[in-house]
Amino acid sequence: MDKLYWLDQIKLQDRAKVGEKAFYLSKIKQRGYPVLPGFVVSGEVLQEFLDSLNSSEALVADLPHSSLHLDVENWRQLQQVAGRLRQEIITASVAPDWVSGIFEAARQWENNSLILRPSLALPNTSKGEKNISGLLESVFCACNEEAIAQALKLTWSQLFRARSLLYWQRVGINVQQINLAVLVQPVENAIASGLLHTNKSGWEIEATWGLGLAITNGEVLPDVYYIHEKTGVVKEQQLGNKIIAYRVNDPTVVTAEESQSTSFLMKDHNCLSTYVLSEHERKQYALSEEYLQQLIILGNQLVSELGTKVKIKWSLAQDQKTPEFYITQVSHPQSVITNFQFVKGIGASRGRVMANAYVITNSQQKPEHIPKGIILIAPSVTPDWLPLLHEVGGIVTERGGLTSHGAILSRELGIPAVVSATSATNLIQTGERLLLDGDRGEVYPHREDGEETRGVDEQMSRGNESKSYFTLLTPQIPMISTQLLVNLSQSSLISQVQNLPVDGVGLLRSELMVLNILQGQNPHAWLLDGKKTELLERWSQEIRKFACSFAPRPVFYRSLDWRSPDLSSWNDSSSSLLQSMLGERGTLSYVRNSTIFELELKALATVQQAGFSKINLMLPFVRTVEEFIFCRRKVEEAGLTQDCHFRLWIMAEVPSVLFLLPEYIKAGVAGISIGTNDLTQLILGVDREQGELAKIFDERHPAVMGAIAQLIKMAKDGGIPCSICGQAPVLYPEIIDKLVEWGITSISVEPEAVERTYGVIARAEQRLILAAARKQLGSL
Template structure:
């Protein structure tokens, strides 16, 4: 049963005040979800290094009594009878009147006196002058199926009794903001049955430190096994309002709970400004530009990230136990000037966690267009519409359904307009800003933190916004065609043959992990090195051999990392680690780098280390490089990163694969080099596979089987070498056909040779997805796994299942 609203209370004994330490989740009817949660957290985190600031609640009973004593209920009810919330002007008029009614009703001396006395008691309980945050807490908010986030007012850095009382009254009145009125109507809440409590809490001095938001799942894909910590300098409102692009950090829950304390992945945000209270006449919260040097540093140390993640995992476990089912959480944190960390809010995540886990709608562009701007993708969808640049309230009035809302940032007052937008694009903001949260809740795709959208995009211009290409959302010129596909996982067949995925982009991993695959048959290191690192491994290992111009470019790229080597190893480990974590404990096979010399030469510093070859396709690539003086030091960096994934991150589901290994002796030399760098086959369960993509791999498969744990057929290279066709040549491309009898015979020999030696054999080319007859052929031969791109998975599952059924007696 809920605790009585009349005690225990503060020293005035008036009954409208409840200290946080007397509250728990059973008190939601009295103080709302936000404040009840603060009381619950005070108890939960008492023994941890991260705490919850002290404070008190002004109960919902105070709100109800004040309105009853003022006789306000009848007029409030009348205001919202027979009311169309789509009429923006009328919504504004009635909302303003309702706020006036509540504000006037809550100004009585009895309530004022109790708030002032509670504030004095809180001030007396600490050292020095007190500064508090005053936050609204509705009795129907922060529920597992609804979120009122950002709909009611909050006030920061109040330092005197009159200011706190005034802020409490304005919080009570904010129950009738336009956005809150619309939200209640749309979600079937009776206005008169939703009350508001106010939390008064000691401020954490994050003005001079950092603050942010934590999700205990990935807020885009819904992947449940990570904690996402976002952070920026100054007060947390900067992140929520979307005025800054925050830093982001991922921590993998399962390996964290096994004792492997490591940041899985991190992304540096722009952190353009910080919000901070500054003294002066009356004091004020000001927006302060962040110095460039500070912007280029992460706002949190790894130790702080891991401490926050550990507390978030404990909070999620506690609330899940209370609910009797998994309860992902949305948590706000703040860091004091002395470095101490605090949780200042925790509520259930109410959008992604409510999604049907059995279904996935995929969007895919089928055409191309010029990219006008890009930012962080929110929503995994694609939408097309005319641009409407919104710079103020007057532009909002002109907004029409189906338009693309473009702005510097959004505010909670814009929620009714976001609901009718085709999509949202903002200059600033991260994946936990207001625009992202509301767009996600409304099912509207958004691109946030684009930087220059309001300058680049023009009113009336038709654009296509794609959030279906990984972490980066892109705005294309014109109406680019796209298609959608509805997948029901339970309706897909489950063949005996393992069907796995080919992945190059780590940012796609968390989404792809939802698909019913057997793991990752091919994770390419080239994309991470080429696109996310961009520096040649030998240039990283030997910066002394580079020109001053190239060294300066590398220095700009690495940011706060100590050296190019540290940057390279960290970024590669985090890229591979994100893929391995997404599919954990399913196997992930990462192929060592397989750039050709002309591709390596395009990397920063690459031209100083790469020879010029007439035919790079069959030149200095793959296994030939790893123990060669021209690349051995670069290969050592690859091994260091992969060892970090398995040893430090604890992701032992990661297997490694050697590409383009021409001879048995070459394979032996590569294994010895890997062992010297800590990657010894069999140690800690490490499996090392080899690509079967050269005819000699097939001819000598018995000998290769003595060295490696498995084979993955690269049908593209194998076919071109069997047929003698350069698949990159447009002139002879017509002769490249993986269905040729000679190629099929090589596939047969490879599979039978692997089975003869007790070695698993898979295929990671696109031939089985492109040609169902090849999938049937491979299945009939008893291949162990088939690995295809995510958009080919459903079709391949069906083709393989049908082939198995046809083979059945």
């Protein structure tokens, strides 16, 4: 085949034909750097392929000779057109001589698997430099002609994804101007893979076990090493959260995006396989000291030739003899992107906001101050940041899912937010004017001439008006029997929430509530400083605000439930608990040191003695009956049980409660509240902070729904109420039908979801009543 360009022979005049990725990789390979062999299928092949589809009925009939006129703001049309374009490409036939030529070239490597990397050459536009990070993904396939043909089509078809079509129009590029080449290389199993970023302020290395796809997919939190840029000394290293890894399997094809499901290929045709890392591997750094130093030496060599700012992807190949580093991608200093066009994540809190970006690259170091009204861009947000977030206009995090702390904080504060926005801190610069859309989960640069931002400008110009959480209430709203409660933590929101049609506060998150009064200090520090009385008074006053505002409705105060990673600014970074997903959470921490728990109980007792008898206590993350009994005795010692209205509940979120609930009831549990966020995490074994694992973290999973049904039934059999306060009913309102049918006594949601949930509960109850009536009529 005459349109193949081998990496070690590519010349400057070939640059437009082979694309930027392949061109820069060929440059460093020809300079002697370790790069796996490979060849490029020229972009001309794609053009000829599209020409071969020329038919009066095909949507791609006039490509590549005319631009695709499409209203990308019409999302329904965009998805339909993109789907049809890709379907036409996938179902077409690739010329057999092309396929056989590629196969003959690849078979000399004697590898069973190949990787096809898209390599683009884009025209210059008037809209500045372009960023295509994450837009097109690599495709893996077996080394046979059928798989190669399918992989080629799958690679090409990504040019016409909905997000690609949107991007091309946003940067002013006509589709026919794009040159998409494909770099073909063998796939080697890897001990470890990752990235190396170098700049003047320091180096950063990311690493995970196996192939680098786990990082690309966002399925792991990689190990991170911070390197001194001059000496090469490791200044700091952080152990990641690595659960799975990828290795080479046999046949056929899958893309990074479509590894879970695809309309074109079946999951079991993947030429890669995932495997669960052992407990030992999870606790080990992916790079030993020896290999880390080798990578630093390689980085120094690249910096000496390419300049101080370089980004490479690397792989430590698992050879039979000696493992060897290979560079799989390099960004030349002159090709570093400074302007982004589109960042996609998960919409975590509804609303749109326009403001300037404020980028924080290291979330382990909590800032002392965050400017008012900005859009905060950070790797993640932990609860101890809460006091800084009250006047933030929007939040974008690279990590986290819909049930992560960043998402929960943003919803409670009524701040539009996007989570799991990969590489946001690299793509966005402080001071850039952004449009954040929390409904779609998207972030754009401000378009001066864009119609889409006018409504947002008007919204921002109105200032900090009170947010209305419930707008459709009328005297004709239906009554509901299932109690609707609200999750809350911020006393500043009470005035906006207290008049909602809720039956009380189902979850008062103490750990978020108390952060507003601690002035950035650990509560133990207050005690050591002799300020116990002052802290008790502040704590009592804060609880009293909720009790007073919602009286005579009940308030369920959940005692402190902090994990070590949630409060990184309070912890010793060398502590092993800092990396723990669980740590000494919930009641276990009270058993080990009850000082702060006893202070909480005294604060509750003070509020109760002031005449607010409907303040109740809910214990978090209870693992055993013994833990509960310990806490119950502390509650009794504080005098709380002397009030006949007081109720002591537990959160049902540790799976052991499924087996122990009758014992808990015998021990004095007066009610349970199902925490679906942690229950799902622990049943499915998926860290809920990992938003990229959203396909696995699903509260609707049969195992989770079965657990919820069992808890409701056991509570009913035990004669105690059963509430639910996790995010599941909000994310998936369709499950409310089942909850009502099973006999849930109350549902507690965040303020912004009250309106929707009220309506769904009403319809669910009406359907039950109607079904019962029909059944009764049928029996007559």
